[in-house]
Amino acid sequence: MKILAQLGDLFLAFCRYLGELAFLVGEVAESLWRGRLRWPQFYRQIAEIGFRSQPVVVITGAFTGAVLAAQALFQFKLVGMETLAGGLVSAAMLRELGPVITGLMLAGRVGSSMAAEIGTMRVTEQIDALRSMAVHPIDYLVTPRFLAMFVSIPLLLVQSVVCGILASYLIGVPLFHVEEADWWKNVRQYSSLADVSVALIKGGAFGLLIVIISCHQGLQASNGAVGVGKGTTRAMVYSSLAILVANFLLSMLMQLIFPLGIVTS
Template structure:
């Protein structure tokens, strides 16, 4: 049992060292704005379809399942509040983060890992280009900018889809649905979604870029690193989500009193 524990501690140390290098790059390194814009397009713009579809159908199925349960209590009009709070506080940030881990995190790891095993990173160093400045920092900045916008889209489309399901499929009054949604959704829910999303975005970049920078043994190593990046990022999101939920609900309690 000691070997896995030591390996895990070593892994955390490597992530901490990478974090230090990124902070140093942000403060002292050369900012490559063109690369950052390219990453904004890749991470933010091109991730919109999968995030929107995910958010819409999660909101729809959450509304349907919630209404099946609430109908027995004659509280169908509360379905909008249920979906709104759930999408903003939990499902929106978490599912968006997991989708980005699969789509963007795996791509980051594969791209950087391929550069590592083909010695392109060594070539960057020979040209006095710091790999962190060139490969990691632009991705981190782009992720921090993109994730809040993507979470907003996912939550908005999820809430809109739940409105369609609730009012058009289950026949709930549009006025009561909208009223309860507005009453039980406040700025605290939005703050939680944005804070969680930012944390998840940083985790994805750290874990994925680390796997790419540590890739070895050719194509096999790149494939293994890509798989680890996606799995580790998803697990980190789920684990951190629990602790962030416990912490955020202390500072931003659910305003069910209206």
């Protein structure tokens, strides 16, 4: 019975946590509906989320595409199908690896930063000071980050995917001596607008999870520096787990809406 009681407590805590996230989403939606936009904060977050995240996203995407191409070519070379590696990398980067890797990198770099910054403001009573000046914390802290993420993540995702495909080309053509024309033919054949749509939908969903989970952890921070540290760690871990779970669910759903196939035209 004790184990059942503990499981019940965990389930109730999880439901309460989901309710708090849903409430935060509702507050952000209300802020957007009423047009409470803080443009200086928005521009600052564009630079922080988008511009400063480019190096880590580009490097991660490039080496992910390179290692995927290398491993595929090692296997395809045994059966004389090396030219298919380009199509494999392209489809994998668009539908799976590009969105997931980009999301995980942003969860680690941006999500933890959001939680730490907002959490520090929370424990030092700066959020209470905003309320005393008739400034809603959601309008000032969460909504600009929400909008900046949705502007930045598609561009970062495109950079990650393009760098991954180009890196795979550098592995396949110069090193494994695959015909360049055949390589790009298969990249075009196994890539379509449906794959791009899947990547953008996943990227948007992952961006939403990162912002909501990280800002929630920051707003709930307490107990001084220790609480801020724990909130920052939870923001990164919870965001990463949410991305992996959401990726599985979205992959199953997207396969029904945008089935994987060969582009014949």
